[in-house]
Amino acid sequence: RKEVEQDPGPFNVPEGATVAFNCTYSNSASQSFFWYRQDCRKEPKLLMSVYSSGNEDGRFTAQLNRASQYISLLIRDSKLSDSATYLCVVRKGGGGNKLTFGTGTQLKVEL
């Protein structure tokens, strides 16, 4: 079983739609959680950290359920520029700093 699992998509949605991505992680020792976005052949860029209480940044809302080991990302009012691959990322605690990446969910926002 992969440490971080995501639906690969693609999710094809019209501009203005709301879209949700889900992610599960297997290591209960994971302590930090993030969403990154990666445009084709570019570096991953940090979209937002994910906190247990849930957090929002503009059109983006992230949720974490530690009991279910489940992370979500909601994008409201999708823009063409949101088209990218969204990477679910976890970091195990205990002094280790390495990030473990999911393989990503591809989003295509269309006119």
Next chain:
Amino acid sequence: NAGVMQNPRHLVRRRGQEARLRCSPMKGHSHVYWYRQLPEEGLKFMVYLQKENIIDESGMPKERFSAEFPKEGPSILRIQQVVRGDSAAYFCASSPPTGADEQYFGPGTRLTVT
């Protein structure tokens, strides 16, 4: 405020040659990480370094790969005797000294082995 810098951006090597990839962290960052992304795959952790120390190399292949982060100068990822399977994008990330979870990535080096 320059971000993480990597060079070269593209590197072509023939089988058996050596590849050297360089990474300069963001200003004020002293932690460096190397990740590899094989075609159509997710990013995989390779190594975590601080100045003059390798902290975690659990993701490094046992042979041909080495990394360093000297007191002065960039971090170097070195691949000896490259093979076709080494063709990938190699990303470097950096983070501040302590207490920060977030890692910021450089633009990557795309290595092609012919």
